[in-house]
Every structure is written in structure tokens, then in C-alpha cells.
Amino acid sequence: MEGIDDMEDIFGKKCPILITNVVVGGKRADIFIDETGIIAKIGENIRKTIKRDADFIIDGDGAVAIPGLVNTHTHAAMALLRGYADDMILQDWLAQKIWPLEAHLTASDVYHGTRLACIEMIRTGTTAFNDMYFFMEEAARAVDDVGIRAQLCYGFIDLGSEEKREKECQATERFVRHVKAMNNPRISSATGPHAIYTVSPEGLKWCSAYAKEENIGIHIHLSETEKEVDDCLAQHGKRPAAYLDECGILTPKTVAAHGCWLDKSPTILQAI
Ligand SMILES: [Zn+2]
Numbered sequence: 001m002e003g004i005d006d007m008e009d010i011f012g013k014k015c016p017i018l019i020t021n022v023v024v025g026g027k028r029a030d031i032f033i034d035e036t037g038i039i040a041k042i043g044e045n046i047r048k049t050i051k052r053d054a055d056f057i058i059d060g061d062g063a064v065a066i067p068g069l070v071n072t073h074t075h076a077a078m079a080l081l082r083g084y085a086d087d088m089i090l091q092d093w094l095a096q097k098i099w100p101l102e103a104h105l106t107a108s109d110v111y112h113g114t115r116l117a118c119i120e121m122i123r124t125g126t127t128a129f130n131d132m133y134f135f136m137e138e139a140a141r142a143v144d145d146v147g148i149r150a151q152l153c154y155g156f157i158d159l160g161s162e163e164k165r166e167k168e169c170q171a172t173e174r175f176v177r178h179v180k181a182m183n184n185p186r187i188s189s190a191t192g193p194h195a196i197y198t199v200s201p202e203g204l205k206w207c208s209a210y211a212k213e214e215n216i217g218i219h220i221h222l223s224e225t226e227k228e229v230d231d232c233l234a235q236h237g238k239r240p241a242a243y244l245d246e247c248g249i250l251t252p253k254t255v256a257a258h259g260c261w262l263d264k265s266p267t268i269l270q271a272i
Helices: 007-012 047-053 074-081 092-100 107-123 136-146 162-182 201-214 226-235 242-245 269-271
Strands: 017-024 027-033 039-043 054-058 069-074 126-133 149-157 187-193 216-220 254-258
Touching: 007 047, 007 216, 017 047, 017 136, 047 269, 069 226, 069 254, 074 107, 074 126, 074 136, 107 136, 126 136, 136 149, 136 162, 136 187, 149 162, 149 216, 162 187, 162 201, 187 201, 201 216
Parallel strands: 017 054, 069 126, 126 149, 149 187, 187 216, 216 254
Antiparallel strands: 017 027, 027 039
């Protein structure tokens, strides 16, 4: 790399950037990004005419240039829990290992865990992610500090309790207001009903209505395990996607994570 010596300048403001010697669409090329952040020129050897307009030059060293990757489902702060418990049935993993440990996590842990995950994502080509967790104000602060793009949601879990539901609604509203107040174009919010086995139908319907009211997304786990499907059939007489559709959760702005046990019924396609 050459050009500006002080890296702070690069991330504190928009600078014209020249990326040289990359492969785009199978051909060698240079890429020039202007001071508005737009790719203004792509072509072979444009470095010869552009060089002095760029504040920052990156040598692509023959690598392939692709758009940033998007991770559509994360609990980024769980980077801190990596390796703590693996190869277990989901429900046992959550109930016996993860939830008891998460009960001890602090806001500071979530900030540093999310920040670590953001740095790892950027290093490996991910420039945007869709995150669900708690202490989300701290997750948003980490995203803001690092400079990545994210849709963030508070993980709504009411376990069928009306009292807990009220608290989760308030926490969701508080976080959506917080993101709005941050006014960072790289950060948006969503509602985050965790899953059908942790959120009551009333909670699911509230998350749907509130997302519609705020014109924001919905982020949920869907059909992650065979047990989720079997329990849903036993309790509601229908599969999880049909049940979520009935609760208003399946919309064009919904990201339904996993979907490991979906069937071929057209419920989802009809819903969106
Ligand atoms: Zn998840």
C-alpha cells in the first residue's frame, strides 16, 4: 500500500481509492473509487491516468475482485463462545451450555465480541451482516467503530410469559429508537423474534406488526431442527413456515435463518 501514511484518515472520511492489478470478469483491471464512494472507473492500466487523483492505493496483487460478501445470519458476539460446546443437539446445546453462559455476559463482552467478529468478517471479505443478540446498543457501537454495514436486532424471547413479553416489546422499541438516533446509514434495525419455540404467537404477531409500523425487517430462525417441525405439528397442526405465515412473520423484508427442514409446500413463496 502507498499513499496516505495515516490510516486514520482513510477511515475517518471518504477518500479517492485506486485498487490496482486485480481480476474483474476474468480480465486484469484497476478500479478507481472516487471521493463519493462510487466506483468511477474500471479498466486495464487506468492507474496511469488516475494515480495522482487517488489518496490511497491498494495493490491487488492479481487477486480476484468481487463485491463484498453478506452474512445473513449471525450472533456476532458469540465469537467469544467459539469452541465452548460443539456437536450437540440444538436444544441441549442451548439449554445446557449456551443460555447458562450467556446469562453472565455483560454489555462490554457483547461490544468486544461483536467487534472481534466484525474484524474477522472484514478480513475475509464480508462487508455486511444480519445480527441478532442482546445488549444490541453495544453491538451497534462496535459496528459503528469498525465501519462495517449491518442490520441489527434484539433477540426477542418471551417463553410464553406475558410479563416477559412486555419487557421484550419495550427492549425492541428501545433498540429501534437507538438505531434511528445513531443516524448511521450503514446500520439498520429489525425485529428479532428468536424462534417459534421461544416466542409466543402474541409475541410473533407483535414483532410482525411493529416491523410493519416501522418499515423495518424481521429476523427469525425457521425450521432449524426436525424437533422444531415435529413439535410445531403436534402443537399447531401445521409446519413452522405455515404457522409463521399465519402470525404475519413471512414478509418481503424477512430473513428466516437455517430452513434445514422445510418441505416443498409453497407457503413461503405465497407469503412473499
Ligand atoms: Zn441463530
